[in-house]
Amino acid sequence: MSATAEPHVGRPLRRKEDPRLITGRARYVDDISLPGTLWAAFVRSPEAHASIVSIDTSAATARPGIHAVLTGEDMADLAGPLPMAWAPPGVEVNNPPHWPLARGSVKHVGDPVAVVLGEDRYAVVDAAEDVIVAYEPLPVAIDPEQAIAGAPYVHPELGTNQVHSWTLAGGDLEAGFAAADVTIQRRVINHRIAGAPIEPRGVLADYRAGALTLHTSTQVPHFVRLFVALLLGLSEEKVRVIAPEVGGGFGAKLQVYGEEIVACWASRALGRPVKWIETRSENMSVTHQGRDQIATVRMGATRDGQITAYHVKILADLGAYNMLLTPLIPSLGAFVMGGCYKIGAVTTEITGVFTNKCPTDAIRGAGRPEATHMIEVMMDQMARELGIDRLDLRRRNFIPKEDFPAAVATGVIYDSGDYVASLDKLLEHVDVDAFRAEQAQLREQGIYRGIGFSTYTEICGLAPSRITGPAGVGVGAGLWESAMVRVHNTGAVTVYTGTSPHGQGLETAFAQIVADRLGVDPSVVEVIHGDTGTGPEGRGTYGSRSLANGGEAVAKATDKVVAKAAKIVAAELEAAPEDIEVSGGKFSVKGSPEKGMTLAEVAGIAYIGAVPEGMEPGLEETTFNDPENFVFPFGAHACIVDVDTATGKVNVVRYVAVDDCGNPVNPLLIAGQVHGGIAYGIGQALYEHVVYDDDGQLVTGSFVNYALPTAAELPNFELDHTITPSPSNSMGVKGVGEAGTIAATPAVTNAVIDALAPLGVDYINMPLTPMRVWRTIQEAQAR
Amino acid sequence: MITAEFDYQRVSSVADAVAALQAGGEDAKLLAGGHSLVPLMKLRLAAPSRLIDISGVPGLAGIERDGAQWRIGALTPHARLAASDVGLLNRVAATIADPQVRNRGTIGGSLAHGDPASDLPAAVLALDGSVVAHGPDGERTIAASAFFSDYMETALAPDEMLCEVRVPAMDGYGFGYEKFHRRAEDWAVVAVAAAVKVLDGACVDVRVALTNMASTPLRAGAVEAALRGQPATAEAVAAAAQRAAEGTDPPADLDADADYKCHLARVLCERALVAALAPA
Amino acid sequence: MSGSVTVHLTVNGVEHELEVEPRRLLVHALRDDLGLTGTHVGCDTSNCGACTVHLNGDAVKSCTILAVQAEGSAVTTIEGLGGEGNLHPLQEAFWNDHGLQCGYCTPGMIMASAALLAENAHPSEAEVRHALDGNLCRCTGYHNIVKAVLSAAEAGAGAPVAS
Numbered sequence A: 001m002s003a004t005a006e007p008h009v010g011r012p013l014r015r016k017e018d019p020r021l022i023t024g025r026a027r028y029v030d031d032i033s034l035p036g037t038l039w040a041a042f043v044r045s046p047e048a049h050a051s052i053v054s055i056d057t058s059a060a061t062a063r064p065g066i067h068a069v070l071t072g073e074d075m076a077d078l079a080g081p082l083p084m085a086w087a088p089p090g091v092e093v094n095n096p097p098h099w100p101l102a103r104g105s106v107k108h109v110g111d112p113v114a115v116v117l118g119e120d121r122y123a124v125v126d127a128a129e130d131v132i133v134a135y136e137p138l139p140v141a142i143d144p145e146q147a148i149a150g151a152p153y154v155h156p157e158l159g160t161n162q163v164h165s166w167t168l169a170g171g172d173l174e175a176g177f178a179a180a181d182v183t184i185q186r187r188v189i190n191h192r193i194a195g196a197p198i199e200p201r202g203v204l205a206d207y208r209a210g211a212l213t214l215h216t217s218t219q220v221p222h223f224v225r226l227f228v229a230l231l232l233g234l235s236e237e238k239v240r241v242i243a244p245e246v247g248g249g250f251g252a253k254l255q256v257y258g259e260e261i262v263a264c265w266a267s268r269a270l271g272r273p274v275k276w277i278e279t280r281s282e283n284m285s286v287t288h289q290g291r292d293q294i295a296t297v298r299m300g301a302t303r304d305g306q307i308t309a310y311h312v313k314i315l316a317d318l319g320a321y322n323m324l325l326t327p328l329i330p331s332l333g334a335f336v337m338g339g340c341y342k343i344g345a346v347t348t349e350i351t352g353v354f355t356n357k358c359p360t361d362a363i364r365g366a367g368r369p370e371a372t373h374m375i376e377v378m379m380d381q382m383a384r385e386l387g388i389d390r391l392d393l394r395r396r397n398f399i400p401k402e403d404f405p406a407a408v409a410t411g412v413i414y415d416s417g418d419y420v421a422s423l424d425k426l427l428e429h430v431d432v433d434a435f436r437a438e439q440a441q442l443r444e445q446g447i448y449r450g451i452g453f454s455t456y457t458e459i460c461g462l463a464p465s466r467i468t469g470p471a472g473v474g475v476g477a478g479l480w481e482s483a484m485v486r487v488h489n490t491g492a493v494t495v496y497t498g499t500s501p502h503g504q505g506l507e508t509a510f511a512q513i514v515a516d517r518l519g520v521d522p523s524v525v526e527v528i529h530g531d532t533g534t535g536p537e538g539r540g541t542y543g544s545r546s547l548a549n550g551g552e553a554v555a556k557a558t559d560k561v562v563a564k565a566a567k568i569v570a571a572e573l574e575a576a577p578e579d580i581e582v583s584g585g586k587f588s589v590k591g592s593p594e595k596g597m598t599l600a601e602v603a604g605i606a607y608i609g610a611v612p613e614g615m616e617p618g619l620e621e622t623t624f625n626d627p628e629n630f631v632f633p634f635g636a637h638a639c640i641v642d643v644d645t646a647t648g649k650v651n652v653v654r655y656v657a658v659d660d661c662g663n664p665v666n667p668l669l670i671a672g673q674v675h676g677g678i679a680y681g682i683g684q685a686l687y688e689h690v691v692y693d694d695d696g697q698l699v700t701g702s703f704v705n706y707a708l709p710t711a712a713e714l715p716n717f718e719l720d721h722t723i724t725p726s727p728s729n730s731m732g733v734k735g736v737g738e739a740g741t742i743a744a745t746p747a748v749t750n751a752v753i754d755a756l757a758p759l760g761v762d763y764i765n766m767p768l769t770p771m772r773v774w775r776t777i778q779e780a781q782a783r
Numbered sequence B: 001m002i003t004a005e006f007d008y009q010r011v012s013s014v015a016d017a018v019a020a021l022q023a024g025g026e027d028a029k030l031l032a033g034g035h036s037l038v039p040l041m042k043l044r045l046a047a048p049s050r051l052i053d054i055s056g057v058p059g060l061a062g063i064e065r066d067g068a069q070w071r072i073g074a075l076t077p078h079a080r081l082a083a084s085d086v087g088l089l090n091r092v093a094a095t096i097a098d099p100q101v102r103n104r105g106t107i108g109g110s111l112a113h114g115d116p117a118s119d120l121p122a123a124v125l126a127l128d129g130s131v132v133a134h135g136p137d138g139e140r141t142i143a144a145s146a147f148f149s150d151y152m153e154t155a156l157a158p159d160e161m162l163c164e165v166r167v168p169a170m171d172g173y174g175f176g177y178e179k180f181h182r183r184a185e186d187w188a189v190v191a192v193a194a195a196v197k198v199l200d201g202a203c204v205d206v207r208v209a210l211t212n213m214a215s216t217p218l219r220a221g222a223v224e225a226a227l228r229g230q231p232a233t234a235e236a237v238a239a240a241a242q243r244a245a246e247g248t249d250p251p252a253d254l255d256a257d258a259d260y261k262c263h264l265a266r267v268l269c270e271r272a273l274v275a276a277l278a279p280a
Numbered sequence C: 001m002s003g004s005v006t007v008h009l010t011v012n013g014v015e016h017e018l019e020v021e022p023r024r025l026l027v028h029a030l031r032d033d034l035g036l037t038g039t040h041v042g043c044d045t046s047n048c049g050a051c052t053v054h055l056n057g058d059a060v061k062s063c064t065i066l067a068v069q070a071e072g073s074a075v076t077t078i079e080g081l082g083g084e085g086n087l088h089p090l091q092e093a094f095w096n097d098h099g100l101q102c103g104y105c106t107p108g109m110i111m112a113s114a115a116l117l118a119e120n121a122h123p124s125e126a127e128v129r130h131a132l133d134g135n136l137c138r139c140t141g142y143h144n145i146v147k148a149v150l151s152a153a154e155a156g157a158g159a160p161v162a163s
């Protein structure tokens, strides 16, 4: 075992998880096979809204190798419908039942009607084609603004399409607008996007001898276990859920999906393992989507650029059903609606509406990209209205560094921040004056170049249970996180985390955290995750929580191990436990580093049982960390675009990001998260859009027309950072998984508006597709 | 994701392919690179009962200069064409999809598929190329102008195989291909192919064809007529390009309505002509 | 209809004889029949490139090729490129430069990159980006993938430059 004096935390260690991934030896769900497995294929609705008149499964059942064709009726013994885990105190949420297989009617294209189970991966697809479903089409509700106004109803029994309405208000809005010299209003659209991890979902359920093992591509194995147990009437300890290698999630796998329940149910019923691997076409139509908000945004300011009031009314198109957290998602944005600005009065009113579309739920950023988009495009709009420089207006309203921890109008307390510093840092990389000169020159050559900024903060590290839980915002679960640290006989370490990473590199980051504290090398620290059969109860990965919450749990559990080890060492070295420190790879007495014990030596004593009197043998500790506060990463991004005004095509020329996620654990991983986040945001701003036609047919049903950007569409990203530790956890860390996504869309949009300003364009909504940009130019020119 | 079932037959000569087509009936299909057919079959938008794999037929993958024309074997993959000296077609082939697709897709399949959004059909049309087809009655040559009959329909009889594509060598011409798509790997929203010959400062010959502006690739006759004989100037090109959408009937889709496509055709036409006029 | 067809493939240097339905996709023959699960499937429209392998040296999308079409061919998958202990320079570079996160696109990215470097040992950044336009990654934003390919090229991963 080697151990260096230099801490591992903060170093760009290359990842422990990579050797299996780069050699093709990783195991995703579809890579796992069990003897006797039956394949499942779903029969899905081609209709957006219809009653099911009849289902004829006879031809499918008669095919060779087909074991069963199940419908909703066959699964009548389920204890309940799919879960929705948000019960906000004092708010009524319409929550019609959502069954894993449709019962009586279908509500969106792709709604599952039946499932075919058979021996062969290909033959079940043939059989599914043979299931004959007679539908009686019903009128569809597609446009959210029409849907909220009245019939037709997605769930006729409700007599309304409204899901809920929820308001978060702080400060005196009326007074704020009264104090304003200028009030502007915009209709701001955050369009519907897909999570689109490159690995689609997949499940492999194996019910044997009263116990169920489910392999599923999920971010939340423990939630899935809980609901599988509840819905199937199984005792929880009989259910083991394993998230093996997961090929990306982005929120789309933060869910309890019907296919998971169906596979488990079928495995129990048929006594065989059951496997289902989602196709991309299925993924585009039934894996939950995100965003889809139409907002009326009003901002008031004084002539000298003080924002006095901010009012956002959101109509959120939630699709056909509530899934795990569907109606909550827009609310997550409400907490940071005022962005990084000191605004006395901020009100967010959210109305959720059902439509005959795929449900929405958390997708990377979940509510916060929408909020950030709104405030950041509005800051530009206001600057223009006031004739104040865009960055000056931001500076005039930034929450000053001295205010932190800063209570804002929305009722949360921003943990730490230094917005001036990140903007200043950005401007070290982006010379705005030089850019303006270049821009003017290029315009003379007919090239329309623009620059856009986004100074953002967000709320993450979900979450203090007292705020988000049943007594707070109303999420039906504590969102603490667990960790267990086990030192083995030889001083090697296994860490069990309740988070469930799927690409973020937590095996490496957590190993770094543990290694420093125990004086070992990260190579002997193994991090186990995503398996409810090992380690303590956990809560999974979402809301940029894994490090700030899960990592903190790891740190605390490790500290408990250290405390016990110190007692053992103190007894051996005849010193006081508080005088024992870890340095140079050894537990030694402060001031006399030559005398000391390695972790292996300590573990030897702990496991032989020669521990001090009154102490239990063993060296292993568990922590449940429930943070006191969220964390609030922030930063400043700049985007430079060229717009081909003849075609409307936008090309990102340069993207510079300064992010502050507190103390860095592994700079390599942080950069990776920021890169991916920015690409996600640029994707949304310029390329991606889930489109349904007026009949509720999904137009963007595959990667042919759901346009994820490729390497050829994106530039290199230039990154820098500031470091403002968070007081919310002992490591001073903040989340970074969503920051890039949250910051990017307004930077891109503001850049396009800046480029087109000389043509009279003053505003444009995403997605900034060539046709929309071109048309906006035409309209501006015609004015 | 999974195709319907079919019978599979590998053939090693053109005659066997034609015989297999005849024996296979209406539902039999030739399989070349499979990069148009297999994707359709996987989505079950096509379900031929029999596939006749011609990819192993020898002698059909190659490019040869034969006097004043190029002879391109039907099985020549896009990647080979892109790396070749065949004027216009090389730069067009390089814009097709991505490297993996270009390694598999063939010029024969691309033309036989008859998709107006494909890139090579308009290019072959622009050059007044032709295809050589073999059927039960032997060989015939079909001019490109008579080949594309409707959306995904061509003049090939069900029992005919396309064996070769011929295009004039176009020595002394300049070429341009302007493909507008949202991402580098995408199909064309609209594309314009141009070949222009300039003599003494005048455009003595002008060929322009359009991708995805109707149910078949189209020649932009109005543009050609407007520019032919005119000086090779930016003004003349701009004026001629204004006529690029004449006689077109573009289908609206997700990325573009008809209006916008017509506008794109004019913009791209001008750019393609400018490229064709640029010194090589 | 259909029945099964015998297919001969040399995969990562090992000869195989497979009985497959004509409709069996090469990717499933590799994954399900030969157990080479490093090659992934990310879409059903030939767009994502997660399934990229080399067929007689060319990068191809194995989800868009029938196993029968590969009769008599040599296939190289990620497992054949290099393994632990003898990593290919591209694998090493992806690791060093953090060119992957969830890893799902990675085998396809590496195989597409290997084909590029075999043809063009010293590509520019723009050439790398264009050569990878048939491969989608949702995690990395491509920045570090491009960086990894360039550093592998630098380290001599491509074919030797003809002098």
Ligand SMILES: Cc1cc2nc3c(=O)[nH]c(=O)nc-3n(C[C@H](O)[C@H](O)[C@H](O)COP(=O)(O)OP(=O)(O)OC[C@H]3O[C@@H](n4cnc5c(N)ncnc54)[C@H](O)[C@@H]3O)c2cc1C
Pocket (backbone or CB within 6 Å): B029, B030, B031, B032, B033, B034, B035, B036, B037, B038, B039, B074, B078, B095, B096, B097, B098, B101, B104, B105, B106, B107, B108, B109, B110, B111, B112, B113, B117, B118, B119, B120, B156, B160, B161, B162, B163, B185, B186, B187, B188, C045, C046, C047, C064
């Ligand atoms: C992801 C993706 C993106 C693509 N993007 C583009 C693009 O941007 N531009 C573009 O032009 N194309 C594009 N293509 C299509 C690609 O170029 C195809 O390879 C090509 O269109 C068909 O060639 P093929 O050899 O693969 O034909 P196949 O798929 O084998 O056959 C296509 C059709 O032609 C018939 N056929 C094939 N060969 C012959 C022959 N010799 N005689 C008679 N009939 C024959 C077949 O029976 C079938 O009906 C794309 C394909 C994919 C998968």
Ligand code: FES
Pocket (backbone or CB within 6 Å): C040, C041, C042, C043, C044, C045, C046, C047, C048, C049, C050, C051, C052, C061, C062, C063, C064
């Ligand atoms: S799986 Fe082959 S391209 Fe997506």
Ligand code: FES
Pocket (backbone or CB within 6 Å): A198, A247, A248, A503, C099, C100, C101, C102, C103, C104, C105, C106, C136, C137, C138, C139, C140
């Ligand atoms: S690393 Fe996850 S898709 Fe590329």
